[in-house]
Structures are given as C-alpha cells and as structure tokens.
Amino acid sequence: MRFLFRPPAAEATGLLSLPWDRPLAEWDPSLLLEVPQRGISRHVVRFVATGRHVFALKEINERLARHEYRLLGEFEEEGLPTVSVLGICVDRPRDQEAILVTRYLEYSMSYRWLFSSPRGEHSAERLLDTMVELMVRLHLAGVFWGDCSLSNTLFRPDAGALAAYLVDAETVERYPTLSPGQRAYDVDLARERVGAELLDLQFGGLLPDDIDPIEVADSLAPRYEALWDEVTHEQVFGVDEQQWRIAERLQRLNDLGFDVGEVELITSPEGAKLRVETRVAEPGQHRRELFRLTGLEVQERQARRLLNDIRAFRADLESKAGGPVSESFAAHRWLAEVYQPVVEAIPRDLMGRLAPAEVFHEVLEHRWFLSEKAQRDVGTAEAARSYFDTVLPRTPREVTTPSVIAELGPNA
Template sequence: MRFLFRPPAAEATGLLSLPWSEPLAEWDPELLLEVPQRGISRHVVRFVASGGQVFALKEINERLARHEYRLLAEFEEEGLPTVSVLGICVDRPDDQEAILVTRYLEYSMSYRWLFSRPRGAHSADQLLDTMVELLVRLHLAGVFWGDCSLSNTLFRLDAGALTAYLVDAETVARHRTLSAGQRAYDVDLARERVGAELLDLQFGELLPEGIDPIAVADSLAPRYEALWNEVTHEEVFSSHEQNWRVAERLQRLNDLGFDVGEVELVTDGDGVRLRVETRVSEPGQHRRELFRLTGLEVQERQARRLLNDIRAFRAHLERTSGGTVPESFAAHRWLTEVYQLVVDAIPPDLAGRLAPAEVFHEVLEHRWFLSEQAQRDVGTAEAAGSYFRNVLPQTPKEVTTPSVIVGLAREG
C-alpha cells in the first residue's frame, strides 16, 4: 500500500495504525465515530479520530481519489470554501478501491440535519441562496462542479446566517474560465438534484409545510443569474460620478461577501467603464481585523458582529472616561471583560453545541430581544444567563465539534 499525505504530515501519523488493508465497510466499530449530522453518500464513508481531530474516510476509485485529492488541495490553497483534504491510501490489497482522507469540517451540518433541528429551522430559500453563492464562487474560479446538490454541500452557522462548503469533487473539472453554456449546464444539473432532494425531504415529512420543492428548485437559476450579474457586470457612468460610483460598487461587493481584486477604469466616448475582478476566496477582511485585535479565529459574519460589539464597547469606555481610548486597548478589555466571560459561562453540559463565537452572537441577539421586551438594556450578563437557561438547551444534543466527538467516543 502507498500513503500520500499533505503537510502537516504529523496529522497522519496517528492514522497509519488503522487497518487500511481491510474493506472500509468491515472496520471494527470500536475504531469509528458516529457523526449525527453527516449527509448521504453514494460511497462507503467512515469517521475516525486521531490526535484530537476527526477525519472522514471515503472509499473510492483510485483515479477519482487522485483527481479529488489534487483538486481539493488546489481549492484549499486558493481559499475556496471546500473541505480540507489530508491524503489518500492507494494500492490496497485485492484490488480494493483507494481511500480519500479529509478533515472533518468543524461545526458543519448537512441539509437534512438542518431541517430536522427542533429549533431554528432554516428555510429552503435560505439554503438555496447559500448554495447559489457557493456555486458562483466556484464558477468565478473556473470550477465546473458537475454534481452540485444539497447532499454534496455542508453548511455552517455564521452569525445566524449560513455558509456553504463543497464536499464532493469527484465530478469537478477545472478550466481557466467557464463559458456561459458551461455555467448554465452546471446550474441546470443543480436544479434537478435539488428538486429531487427537496421532494425526498417532503416525503420524509422534514420539509416545512407550504414549500413546493419543484418551485424552489426552479428558482435556483434566477437566483444564480441575479447574483452572477451582480458580481460580474460592467458599469458605465460619467466621469464626474467616478469616485462615488466606484466606492459604491466595491462596498456592494463587500456587503455580498465577495473580495475585490483588480479594478479597471476605461474611458471612452460613452463615459467611464468600470470592470472589477471579483475574487473567489472566502471573504476575510473582518476575520483578519478581529484576529489582529483579539487573536480570535472565527467566520466572516461572526467577525463582523464581534467587531461591531468591540466598537460599541470602545464608545462606552470613551463616554465613561471622557477621553480617547485606543482601539487595541478597547479590544483587549472587551475580550477579557465581555466575550470571555460569556464563553466561560457556557454550562459544561451545553458546551460544543455551537461554536463559541456563534453562542456570543446569539447572546447578543437574545439581549436585544429581552431589552425590547423590558424596554431597557438588560445587559450582556443577564442576557447570557437567560440564553443558557432557555435557548441553548433547545439546540440538539448531537455534537458538532471534533473535540467533543472525540471525548464522547473515549467515554463510550
């Protein structure tokens, strides 16, 4: 057998003792983990823990495994929203298929699990919009998916919204750019698959009443075209509008969650033409800013929400002190006096149900709700206590973080 792993290779050392020579379907259950929120796969997929991390193992044809390994590695380096690949095992005995190893996407959920949640059910429209955004990002990078579906997508909560990640790259083809026909074909394939998946949810009584699976699936193409046109269209305006129109367009792209690359202005007889290179990587402006100030690594929308709270906290410090407070000083005090107090107060039996930054976001939402009811600012501490008593316990007990999965596996 041969193993091929990407850096850091140390992650793979704990996996080498697994029974790679045996069919994955026959591995001892004692070696495996159950991941409640996993999706449906056409291949044999198993989960294992090593070094405090969780990995997904998929048995697949060697040619497809090598293809998917190479593409996922490229996507990760480019910052595309996909799962992270660790390695492959090939040349297994008795002509067995290869095994592709990817890292478990922390706090991720399948579409079926999202619809089965007893609280905070996400609408089909929200899932579709999130998946369309993922498809636009991939197409901007010249990626033809060929099998875009809800089953091949994982979702993560990000300050109440959702972020989508590509999971399965078997059918992916990479081009320098995609033609309009290629994009339309990919969208049409997605429409067919999404329609079938929503019908399956309806049959299993998981789809909320009043949702027409076919109508929702048919809306995928218009949603896609609207977003594609928004991030790629060329604008024409007069020269005296140049400054504010350029700023407006760039802000609009940032608000949609896309990064901006090269900006080109072309002057001709019709006025000024604005061409913007829309970057395909995950937006990172707010994440980088929050990390610089606090050292916290969170998702983009979460970072934006936390930065807003830091700004409000800084304004409070300046009002009470009567002077200017440096941003770095305010961020440090906010981290220790506000954020960390909430995170440390999460009851042990509720830890791991949501990412800490998502818990903090929901506490802020709950604070606003309670303040509206009481017609006064109830404060973060009071809101956190109420949230931990009345809201967080409603989140399913199924764990969503590798450290908790590993812990439960060891206890069992």
C-alpha cells in the same frame, strides 16, 4: 499499500494503525464514529477519531481519489470554501478501491440534519441562497462542479446565517475561466438534483407544507443569475461620479462576502466604465480586521457582528472618557471584558454545540430579545445566563467536541 498525506503529518500518524487492508464496510464498529450530521453518499463513507481530530474516510476509484485529493488540496491553498483533505490510501490488497481522507468540518451540518434538528428553522429558500453563493464563488475561480447538490454541500452557522462548503469534488473540473454555457449547465444540473432532494424531504415529512419542491428548485437559476450579475457586471457612470461610485461598488462586493482583485476604470468624454475583478479569498475583509485587532479567527459574518460590537463598545468608552479612544485599546478591552467572559461562562456540558463566536452572536441576539421584552437593557451577563439556560441546550452537541470524542472509547 501506499499512503499520501498532506501536512501536518502528525495528524496522519494517528490513522496508520487502522485496518486499511480491509473494505471500509467491514471495519469493526468500535473503530468508527457515528456522525448524526452526515448526509447521503453514493460511496461507502466512515468516520474515525484520533486524538482530538475527526476524519471522514471515503472508498472510491483510485483515479477519482487522486483527482479529488489534488483539487481539494488546491482549493484549500486558495481559500475556497471546501472541506480540507488530509490524504489517500492506494494500492490496497485485492484490487480494492482507494480511500480518500478528509478532515471533518467542525460545527457543520447536512441539509437533512438542518431540517430534522430541534432547531430546524432553516427554510429551503435560505439553503438555496447559501448554496447559490457557493456556486458563484466556485465559478469565479473557474471551478465546474458537475454534481452540485444539497447532499454534496455542508452548512455551517455563521452569525445567524449559513456558510456553505463543497464536500464532494470527484466530478469537479478546473478551468482558467468558465464560459456562460458551462455555468448554465452546472446550474441546470444543480436544479435537477435540488428538486429531487427537496421531494425526498417532502416524502419524509421534513419539508413545510407551504414549500413546493419544484418551484423552489426552479428558482435556483434566477437566484444564481442575480448574484452573478451583481458581482461581475460593468458599471457606467459620469466622470464626476467615479470616486464615490467606485467606493460604493467595492463596499457592496465586500458586504456580499467577496473580495476584489484588479479594478479597471475606462474614461471617455461620455462617461466612465468600471470593471471589477471579483475573486474569492480567505479570510475576508472582516475576518482579517477582527484577527488584526483581537487574534480571533472566526467566519466572515461572525467577524462583522463582533466588529460592530467592538465599535459600540469603543463609542461607550469614548463617551465615558470624554475623548477619543484608540481602536486597538478598545478591542483589547472588549476582548477581556465582554467576549471572553461570555465564552468562559459556557457550561461545560454545553461546550462545543456551537462555535464560540456563534454563541456570542446568539447571546447578543438574545440580549436584544430580552431587552425588548423588559423595556430595558438587560446587559450581556444576564442575557448569557438566560441563553445558556433556555436556548443553547436545544442545540445538538457537536460530535467533534473533545469531551464527546473522549466518550467514544480507546480509539478516540
């Protein structure tokens, strides 16, 4: 057998003792990890834990495994929203298929889990909008998915919204750019698959009665075209408007979560034409800014929410000080006096149910709710205590929490 692994190699060494010479379906259950958040797969998929890491193992044709291994590696280096690949095992005995190894995406959930969980407040339209955003990001990077579906997408909470990640890349093809026909075909394939998946949810009693699966699936193409047009269209405006029009367009793209590459402005006596090269890059504008100020690595919407809280905290400091306070000083104080106390107050038995930044976001939302009810500002500390008592316990615990992995037995 041969193993190909990407850095860091230390993660791979913990997997080498597994019985790679046997079919995945025959592995001893004591070696495996049950992941309730998993979706449906056409292949044999198993989960294992080594040290503090969880990995997904998929048995697949060797040619497809190598293809997916290469593409996922490229996508990760470019910052595209996909799962992270670790390696593949090939040349297994008795002409067995290869095994592709990917890192389990922490705090992620399948669409079925989102609808069946105790906090299943996620609408079909919301999932569709999130998946459409993922498709636009991939298409901008020249990625033809070929099998876009809810089953091949993982969803991650991001400041009250959701972020989507590509899971399965075996049908993916990469081009310098995609033609309108390629994009339309990819969208049509997604429409068919999403419709079938929503019908399956309806049959299982997981879809609200007021949701029509076919109607929702048919809305995928218009949603996609509206977002694609928003991030790629050319603008024409008066020459005297160019400065604020450019700033407005760039801010709009940033607000949608997209970064900007080259900006081309063509002027003539009749007006100015703005062309913007929209691209996908990680981390985004708000993530970079938050990391610069605090060293925290979070998702884009979470970063935006935390930055807003830092700005409010800075304004309060300036009001009390009667003068300006530097941004870095305010961020340092906020981290020590506001953010860290909330994160450190999470009860031990509730740790890992949501990412710390998502917990902080939800505490802020809970604070607003309690303050409205009490007609006074209840404060972050009081809101956190109430949130830990009444809200967070209803969130299923995350399988990749170190304390959870420690309960799984010797292999963990």
